[in-house]
Amino acid sequence: MLDLDPIKRHFRNLERMPVQLAIGALQVEVIKINYVPPGPGWHVPEHKHSSYEFHFITSGKGLVRMEQIPFHVEPNHFYLTGPEIVHAQFSDQLEPMAELCLQCQFTIQENVDRHSIEEAKQLLDIFNTPVYCSLPDLRGAIPLFMSCADEANRQLVGYYSDIQSRIAGVVISTARMLAGNDLRANYSVPVKRQGYEVILETILFLEDNYQHQITLEQVADHVHFSPRHLGRMFKLVTGKTMNRYLTEIRLNRAMHLLRQSDYSLDRIAQEIGFANGSYLSQLFRRVYGYPPSERRMNANAHP
Numbered sequence: 001m002l003d004l005d006p007i008k009r010h011f012r013n014l015e016r017m018p019v020q021l022a023i024g025a026l027q028v029e030v031i032k033i034n035y036v037p038p039g040p041g042w043h044v045p046e047h048k049h050s051s052y053e054f055h056f057i058t059s060g061k062g063l064v065r066m067e068q069i070p071f072h073v074e075p076n077h078f079y080l081t082g083p084e085i086v087h088a089q090f091s092d093q094l095e096p097m098a099e100l101c102l103q104c105q106f107t108i109q110e111n112v113d114r115h116s117i118e119e120a121k122q123l124l125d126i127f128n129t130p131v132y133c134s135l136p137d138l139r140g141a142i143p144l145f146m147s148c149a150d151e152a153n154r155q156l157v158g159y160y161s162d163i164q165s166r167i168a169g170v171v172i173s174t175a176r177m178l179a180g181n182d183l184r185a186n187y188s189v190p191v192k193r194q195g196y197e198v199i200l201e202t203i204l205f206l207e208d209n210y211q212h213q214i215t216l217e218q219v220a221d222h223v224h225f226s227p228r229h230l231g232r233m234f235k236l237v238t239g240k241t242m243n244r245y246l247t248e249i250r251l252n253r254a255m256h257l258l259r260q261s262d263y264s265l266d267r268i269a270q271e272i273g274f275a276n277g278s279y280l281s282q283l284f285r286r287v288y289g290y291p292p293s294e295r296r297m298n299a300n301a302h303p
Contacts, residue, residue: 005037007058007098014152014163021164023171025112026120030167032103033148038096044089052127053081053103054174055089056142057134060097063090069132073097076142077134080178082127100145102170118187126175126183139173198223199237202230203245210249211273216242251287254280258295265292 011034019030031051038060046065055064056078064073066087073079081087091097106127108120148166151159176183201223206214219242220227234242250272257268265277274280284292 007035008037010153011035011149013155014149017152017160017163019163019167021168022109023123023168024116024119025109026123027107027109028167028171029105029107030102031105032101033167034101035149036099036101038098039091040096041093042091042096046086046088048084048086049081049103050083051103051105052083053101054170055079055081056100056102056137056145058098058100058142058146060095061092062097063092064088064134065090066130066132071133073134076137078137078141078174078177079134080127080131080174082130085130100142102145102167104171115187115189119185122186123171123175126179129178131178135177137177139177141170141173141177144169144173195233196237198225198230199234202234202242203238206242206246206249210246210253211271213273214246247283247287250274251284254284254292255295258292268292 015032015034017033019033021028021030035058055073057073057075059075061075062073064071064079064087066079066081066085068086071079106120106124108117108124110117144166148163151163151166202219205219205222216227216231220230223230225233231242234240234245238245240248253272254268257263257271261268263271265280267277269275269277269280272280274283281292284290284295288295
């Protein structure tokens with residue numbers, strides 16, 4: 001019986017697990033992920049489906065027919081049957097084959113970065129181009145696939161994400177082998193804007209130290225930049241002056257304290273780096289159009 005096969009038992013938890021993942025903009029819904037043990041004389045008659053089936057041969061031999069084109073399969077080889085491709089599988093009588101099967105559906109998410117969409121489209125182009133033969137697993141997709149079952153059985157913290165990552169690795173490795181291993185990407189990931197790392201470090205400094213008096217010179221010294229250059233670059237990247245950005249951090253914190261505490265206005269001003277409650281009240285009115293007391297009243301009325 002199939003369930004007596006030790007590898008089949010090893011895959012039981014993984015086969016029962018619903019798995020979805022994303023490879024950039026490529027959404028992957030796993031329909032089936034399973035191990036088919038060797039059986040003398042088993043065969044799958046001609047059929048087709050609207051999904052993608054990745055077949056990895058772990059042992060034995062067999063014959064596959066895709067669109068009436070036959071080819072042999074052997075251990076550590078794989079083949080892909082894409083949507084609407086009519087295919088049949090026949091296991092060898094003397095050396096029956098066993099296979100790992102990953103059946104999934106792909107969709108492209110459109111509201112993401114352009115390069116992520118272009119990457120997803122190139123991957124789909126590869127999977128939609130039929131290859132009427134089996135190929136050797138030169139990138140270790142089979143061990144990666146097998147390790148998914150280990151994760152499903154051990155269930156250590158983070159195991160579901162680890163399985164998602166490994167399946168993504170199987171998909172990408174397969175695409176590279178189908179495409180010839182050295183196919184270059186037809187897209188490029190844009191480099192970070194000049195000075196982006198410096199601005200990110202500046203923002204983190206402001207968020208961590210907003211309670212204290214901060215000058216442009218202090219921040220520039222911290223990030224090892226000239227004050228004049230840092231101020232100009234900060235405005236270019238964020239669209240705001242550093243002083244305005246710092247003020248917004250402090251006012252957002254003031255909003256939180258007005259909602260969540262009964263601190264006096266002077267106490268809140270001290271907490272967020274302003275001189276006194278009077279200045280906070282004036283600034284609050286100028287920015288929001290109403291006094292801090294009104295914000296606190298609304299918070300109390302609508303917890």
